[in-house]
Amino acid sequence: MTCKKSECQCGGNAAQDFSELAPVLDKYAKVPGSLITILQKAQDIYGFLSIDVINHISEATGIKPAKIYGVATFYAQFRLQPIGKYLIMLCKGTACHVNGADMIEEAVCEHLNIQDGETTEDGLFTLNNVACLGCCSLAPVMMIKTNDGEETFGNLTKDKVKAILDDYRAKEA
Amino acid sequence: MKVMIGQGSCGVATGAKKTSNEFEKLVAEKGLKNVVIDKTGCIGTCYLEPIVDVYDDNGALETRYVKVQPEKVAEIVEKHLIGGKPVEEYAISDVDKTFLEKQKRIVLRNCGVINPEHIEEYIARGGYESVKKVVTSMTQDEVIDVIKVSGLKGRGGAGFPTWFKWNEAKKNPGANKYMVCNADEGDPGAFMDRSVLEGDPHSLIEGMTIGGFAMGATEGVIYVRAEYPLAIARLEIAMAQAREKGFLGKNLFGTNFSFDIRIKAGAGAFVCGEETALIASLEGERGMPRLKPPFPAAKGYWQKPTNINNVETFANVPWILANGGEAFAAMGTDNSKGTKVFALAGKIKKGGLVEVPMGLPLKEVIFGIGGRIKQDKQFKAVQMGGPSGGCIPADLIDTPVSYEDITKTGAIVGSGGMIVMDETTCMVDMARYFLDFTRKESCGKCNYCRIGTKRMLEILERITRGEGRDGDIELLEELANKVKDGSMCGLGQTAPNPVLTTIRYFRNEYEDHIYNHKCTAKSCKALIRFTISDACKGCTLCAKKCPVGAITGSVKQRHVIDPDKCIKCGKCEESCNFGAVVRE
Numbered sequence: 127m128t129c130k131k132s133e134c135q136c137g138g139n140a141a142q143d144f145s146e147l148a149p150v151l152d153k154y155a156k157v158p159g160s161l162i163t164i165l166q167k168a169q170d171i172y173g174f175l176s177i178d179v180i181n182h183i184s185e186a187t188g189i190k191p192a193k194i195y196g197v198a199t200f201y202a203q204f205r206l207q208p209i210g211k212y213l214i215m216l217c218k219g220t221a222c223h224v225n226g227a228d229m230i231e232e233a234v235c236e237h238l239n240i241q242d243g244e245t246t247e248d249g250l251f252t253l254n255n256v257a258c259l260g261c262c263s264l265a266p267v268m269m270i271k272t273n274d275g276e277e278t279f280g281n282l283t284k285d286k287v288k289a290i291l292d293d294y295r296a297k298e299a
Numbered sequence: 300m301k302v303m304i305g306q307g308s309c310g311v312a313t314g315a316k317k318t319s320n321e322f323e324k325l326v327a328e329k330g331l332k333n334v335v336i337d338k339t340g341c342i343g344t345c346y347l348e349p350i351v352d353v354y355d356d357n358g359a360l361e362t363r364y365v366k367v368q369p370e371k372v373a374e375i376v377e378k379h380l381i382g383g384k385p386v387e388e389y390a391i392s393d394v395d396k397t398f399l400e401k402q403k404r405i406v407l408r409n410c411g412v413i414n415p416e417h418i419e420e421y422i423a424r425g426g427y428e429s430v431k432k433v434v435t436s437m438t439q440d441e442v443i444d445v446i447k448v449s450g451l452k453g454r455g456g457a458g459f460p461t462w463f464k465w466n467e468a469k470k471n472p473g474a475n476k477y478m479v480c481n482a483d484e485g486d487p488g489a490f491m492d493r494s495v496l497e498g499d500p501h502s503l504i505e506g507m508t509i510g511g512f513a514m515g516a517t518e519g520v521i522y523v524r525a526e527y528p529l530a531i532a533r534l535e536i537a538m539a540q541a542r543e544k545g546f547l548g549k550n551l552f553g554t555n556f557s558f559d560i561r562i563k564a565g566a567g568a569f570v571c572g573e574e575t576a577l578i579a580s581l582e583g584e585r586g587m588p589r590l591k592p593p594f595p596a597a598k599g600y601w602q603k604p605t606n607i608n609n610v611e612t613f614a615n616v617p618w619i620l621a622n623g624g625e626a627f628a629a630m631g632t633d634n635s636k637g638t639k640v641f642a643l644a645g646k647i648k649k650g651g652l653v654e655v656p657m658g659l660p661l662k663e664v665i666f667g668i669g670g671r672i673k674q675d676k677q678f679k680a681v682q683m684g685g686p687s688g689g690c691i692p693a694d695l696i697d698t699p700v701s702y703e704d705i706t707k708t709g710a711i712v713g714s715g716g717m718i719v720m721d722e723t724t725c726m727v728d729m730a731r732y733f734l735d736f737t738r739k740e741s742c743g744k745c746n747y748c749r750i751g752t753k754r755m756l757e758i759l760e761r762i763t764r765g766e767g768r769d770g771d772i773e774l775l776e777e778l779a780n781k782v783k784d785g786s787m788c789g790l791g792q793t794a795p796n797p798v799l800t801t802i803r804y805f806r807n808e809y810e811d812h813i814y815n816h817k818c819t820a821k822s823c824k825a826l827i828r829f830t831i832s833d834a835c836k837g838c839t840l841c842a843k844k845c846p847v848g849a850i851t852g853s854v855k856q857r858h859v860i861d862p863d864k865c866i867k868c869g870k871c872e873e874s875c876n877f878g879a880v881v882r883e
Binding site (some may be wrong): 158159160161162163165166170196197200201202203204217218219220221223224225229232256257258259260261262263264267276278280281284290 | 309312484486525563565580645724740
C-alpha cells in the first residue's frame with residue numbers, strides 16, 4: 127500500500143518530479159533482479175533514496191517498500207539521507223589503517239566539524255568512511271566524489287588533507 | 300616515438316592525468332608530429348607513480364621515467380623528445396628496476412604494457428587467439444582437461460580447483476547456464492583484481508568466454524564493485540570493442556557457440572564475495588548466503604547451473620590455453636601451481652603489485668621485491684588473507700608462499716593482500732580492526748557470527764582501552780572457536796582468524812595490555828604517555844600546538860607535559876623538530 131501523496135507525512139516533497147527516473151523504470155521495472163540497479167540509478171539522479179523515491183519505485187516495480195528498504199539498508203552504497211556537494215570517501219582499508227587513516231579521519235572531522243556519515247552545515251561536504259579504495263600503495267587515501275566525477279588523493283598527511291579541503295572550499299567562494 | 304603514461308587508479312591519484320595533459324600541451328606546442336601520447340594500466344610499481352614510458356619507433360622501451368610530476372615534463376620534452384637524449388636523473392634507478400625483474404608475469408602480462416582501451420594492442424600480443432582455438436578446434440572436455448593439467452586453483456581465496464567447478468557446471472543439465480566473474484574485491488588492502496580490470500580487461504573477457512564454452516554457458520555476468528568506477532568504464536569499452544570484432548555475441552568465429560557478457564555493479568557488501576551471497580545480490584536481493592548444497596554448479600543464478608571465478612583466475616586462462624597446462628604446472632609447488640599476484644602494501648618501502656611463482660619464500664617477496672620497511676624500522680609481521688586471514692610473524696618469514704604452507708601458519712593466501720607491519724603496529728589493535736570490519740559486514744543470518752563477532756570486538760576494545768581482565772584471552776579463544784563452528788558461510792568461519800593468529804604469535808602483547816597496562820607497540824592511546832626528554836631545546840612550538848594547554852615551560856628551557864591535562868592527541872610529537880617528545 128502506498129500513501130496518497132497529498133496526505134503523505136513522510137517529510138518528502140509531495141510534488142517531487144520523477145520524470146528523470148522514468149526511462150530507468152521503463153527499462154528495468156519489469157526485469158527480474160534489477161532492484162539494485164534501479165536503486166543505484168535513482169541515487170545517481172537524486173543523490174539519496176528518499177521515502178518518496180522508494181515508494182515510487184515500489185509502485186512501478188510491484189516490490190513492497192519494506193523489501194526495498196531492506197535492500198537499501200543492507201548495502202553500504204545506499205544513502206537514505208541527502209549528502210553534500212562533495213562526498214569524501216575516506217579509506218579505512220588495512221593498509222590505510224596501518225599507515226594512520228585514523229589520524230586523517232581526525233583531521234577531516236576537526237577541520238570540517240563533522241563525524242563519519244554527517245554533512246557540513248553549508249551542505250558542501252559529507253564524510254563517509256569506506257572499506258577500501260584499492261590504492262593501498264598510496265595509503266592513506268581518500269576519494270572526493272562530485273556529480274562530475276571523482277578525484278583520488280594519496281599519501282595523505284594531516285596538513286595535506288586540510289589543504290585539499292580548503293582548496294575545495296575556496297572553489298566555492 | 301610513443302609516450303605511455305600509467306593511468307591506473309594509483310597513477311591518477313598521484314596526478315598522472317595532469318602529467319599527461321602537460322605532455323599533450325607541450326607536444327602540440329612544439330609541433331612534434333612523430334610523438335604519440337598514450338595511456339596504459341597499472342605498471343605495478345605504485346610507489347613510483349606517475350610513471351612515463353618512452354618507446355622508440357620500433358616499439359622498444361627506451362626509458363622509464365618515474366615520479367613524473369607536471370613540472371618535470373618540459374625538461375623531458377625538450378631534452379629527450381626533441382634532443383634525443385634521455386633525462387637520466389628522472390629515469391628509474393637500477394635498484395627500482397629489480398622490483399619488476401624478480402617477478403614472473405602471467406596474469407599481469409599486459410598490465411602497463413598495452414593501452415587497455417585499444418583492443419588492437421591486446422590482439423597484437425596474441426590476444427583472443429586462445430578463445431579462437433578453443434571455440435573452433437576443441438571440445439568442452441579438452442578445455443577442462445587442459446585446465447586440470449595446469450592445476451589452476453581459484454585465486455579468490457578458497458583455492459578450489461578450477462577445472463572441477465567447470466566440470467560440475469558442465470555436467471549439470473540445463474539450457475541456460477551462467478558464467479559469473481566475481482570482481483567484487485572486498486578485502487580491505489587488496490587491489491589485484493582492480494589492476495587487471497583497469498589494465499587488461501580483455502584478458503578477463505577472453506578467459507570468461509573460454510570458461511563459458513567449457514561449461515556450456517551462453518551468458519556471462521561480471522559482478523564488480525561500485526567503488527571501482529574506472530574499472531567499470533574500461534570494462535565497458537573493452538566489451539563494446541570485443542562485440543564489434545565478433546569476439547562476443549552470436550556465433551563466435553563462425554561456430555554455433557554464442558556468448559555475451561554484461562556488467563552488474565555491486566553495491567558494497569563484503570559478504571557478497573561468498574558465492575551464494577553474490578548470487579542473491581545478482582538477483583536484486585539482500586546479499587545473504589544460502590545453504591549449500593545445492594551448490595551453484597547445480598542451482599545458482601536464477602536456479603540455473605552457475606560457475607563463479609574471480610578476475611585473477613580468469614586472467615590466467617588465456618595464457619594456459621596458449622602455452623599449455625604443463626607450462627603452467629611447471630611453476631609453483633606440488634599443490635600450488637602457477638603464479639600468484641600479491642598486493643604489497645603497509646609499512647613497506649616499495650608497495651605495489653607483485654606477481655611471483657608460487658612457493659617463493661615470503662622473505663623474497665617482502666624484502667627481495669618490496670625493499671625494506673619504511674623509515675628502516677623493524678619488520679614485525681605480515682598480514683595475509685585480509686579479514687579471513689592472519690598475521691604471520693617475523694620468525695616465519697621463510698615460509699613458502701603456497702596454499703598449503705600459508706594455511707599451516709593459521710593465515711591463508713586469500714585473494715592476495717599482503718600488508719606489512721612494523722614494530723609500531725599493535726597486534727591487539729590489528730585484531731580489533733579486523734573484528735570491527737567483520738562485525739559490520741556480517742549479514743546477520745547466523746547468531747554466532749552476528750553476536751559472537753560483536754562480543755569479541757567488545758573484549759578487544761576493552762583490552763586496547765587498558766581495561767582488559769584476567770581470562771579475556773581464554774574467553775576470546777573460546778568465542779573464536781564457537782563462531783567458527785557456528786557460522787554457515789566463509790565469512791563467519793574465518794572471521795576469528797585474525798584474533799587467533801595474533802594470540803598464537805603475539806600472546807605477550809595481549810598479556811602486556813591486560814596485566815602490565817602497556818601497549819608493546821606504543822600505539823594504543825589509552826596505554827601510552829607523552830613526555831619531553833632532555834633533547835628539548837625550549838623552542839615553545841609544542842606548547843603552542845597543544846590544544847589543551849598541557850605543556851608548560853619558558854623559552855630555551857626544557858618543557859613539561861601535565862599528564863592530567865594531556866589528551867594524547869600527539870600534536871606535540873608531530874610538531875617537535877628535535878625528537879624530544881617521546882612515547883612511554
